[in-house]
Amino acid sequence: MMMEIAKILRHQWDRAGAITLVAVGLVALFLGWLGASDTSFPAEQIPYVLSGGLLALCLIAIGTTLWLSADLRDEWRKLDALDGSLQEQTEALKSLLLTDRVAKASVGLPSSIGQDSLSRAGSGQR
Amino acid sequence: VKDRGGQAAPGVEPWRPGDLVMLYLVNAFGLVVAAVGWYGSSGTGRFERQAAWTNVAIAGTVILATANTVWLMAGRRAVAGRYRRIMSSLASPPLAAVTEHLRTVTPESPAGEGALVAMPSMRWYHRPGCLCATRKAVVPATRAAHEKAGRQPCWVCHP
Numbered sequence: 001m002m003m004e005i006a007k008i009l010r011h012q013w014d015r016a017g018a019i020t021l022v023a024v025g026l027v028a029l030f031l032g033w034l035g036a037s038d039t040s041f042p043a044e045q046i047p048y049v050l051s052g053g054l055l056a057l058c059l060i061a062i063g064t065t066l067w068l069s070a071d072l073r074d075e076w077r078k079l080d081a082l083d084g085s086l087q088e089q090t091e092a093l094k095s096l097l098l099t100d101r102v103a104k105a106s107v108g109l110p111s112s113i114g115q116d117s118l119s120r121a122g123s124g125q126r
Numbered sequence: 127v128k129d130r131g132g133q134a135a136p137g138v139e140p141w142r143p144g145d146l147v148m149l150y151l152v153n154a155f156g157l158v159v160a161a162v163g164w165y166g167s168s169g170t171g172r173f174e175r176q177a178a179w180t181n182v183a184i185a186g187t188v189i190l191a192t193a194n195t196v197w198l199m200a201g202r203r204a205v206a207g208r209y210r211r212i213m214s215s216l217a218s219p220p221l222a223a224v225t226e227h228l229r230t231v232t233p234e235s236p237a238g239e240g241a242l243v244a245m246p247s248m249r250w251y252h253r254p255g256c257l258c259a260t261r262k263a264v265v266p267a268t269r270a271a272h273e274k275a276g277r278q279p280c281w282v283c284h285p
Contacts, residue, residue, distance in 0.1 A: 046176045047168035050183045054160055058190050062153060065194040072201040076140045079208050086212060089257055 014070040021063030029056035140204035145197065152193035159186030216257060216282050242269055242285050244277055256283035 009016050032052010036045040163183025167176045243264035244251040251272035252259040258280055269285070279285050 043171045043173055043176060046180060047164060050160070050164040050167055050180060054164070054183050054187050057187055058157060058160060061187075061191050061194055065198060068198050069201060072198070072205055073139050075205050076138075076201075076208070079205065079212060083208070083212055085261065086215065086257065089260065 012070070014066045014073070018063040018067035018070070021059045021066065025056040025059030025063060028052050028059060032056065140201045140208070141197070145200065149193055149197045153190055156186045156188075156190030156193065159183070159189060162186070241266055242272055243267070244272055244275075246275075249277060250280040251277045251285060252280040253283040253285045256280055256285075258282055 029052055032048045032055070035048035035052060039045060160183045163179045163181070163186060166179035166182065170176060170179075241254055242251045243254050243259050243266050245262055245264050248264075250258070251267075251269070252264070254264075254266070
């Protein structure tokens with residue numbers, strides 16, 4: 001169980017940090033409200049608003065950023081995998097066309113698929 | 127780490143290495159400014175002075191929020207840019223033409239009416255050999271069935 005939690009924390013450190021920060025922010029918000037509600041003097045309430053309310057706002061903002069950053073990292077990794085797969089496929093297509101079997105069948109090859117085009121496809125140039 | 131197109135080069139994450147350090151620094155600065163505002167405000171009982179220190183604390187919060195927003199927008203922009211590059215390379219004439227050519231010359235990939243494939247969640251239907259459909263749990267169906275499901279022909283393989 002502890003190993004599982006440690007594994008999750010290691011792999012999802014940003015989301016774990018986000019949840020922690022938002023939780024601490026909510027606690028700070030509650031404590032700030034508790035302190036401000038104990039007095040009716042604005043001069044005594046303002047420090048609670050700042051230490052509770054603004055601190056909570058900062059923590060929640062940082063927590064939200066951590067969570068959204070984790071989403072962006074996930075998306076980036078997926079695109080990375082897709083990009084790699086696309087390059088592999090392009091290389092595979094290129095080598096297929098260069099084999100004898102396809103070369104024999106490529107009599108009706110459109111003129112746009114010359115060696116130059118294949119090279120550009122393989123190197124990812126446009 | 128920028129390429130000549132001004133886009134972040136592919137790495138482990140969508141931001142440049144220095145961006146994270148900058149985010150930490152600006153966040154720390156914002157927190158320090160907010161803490162100074164709180165400290166100044168709690169050290170006086172005069173409302174006018176407290177209001178001034180409150181403004182300082184709010185300024186720190188705004189700095190922090192701006193830094194985080196810029197960070198997220200930069201990440202979002204990098205992801206969108208990379209997505210666009212991948213999609214445009216899929217639609218590049220050599221790749222699309224090779225896909226089309228292989229479809230016509232490879233005997234094991236006939237392009238009959240029932241051979242058009244798509245996933246239930248897809249917006250486009252594809253030829254079986256299309257790059258957009260490889261390594262996906264696609265199911266074959268007729269063109270009419272795909273169009274009835276609201277799908278459109280893929281703009282890479284042009285089924």
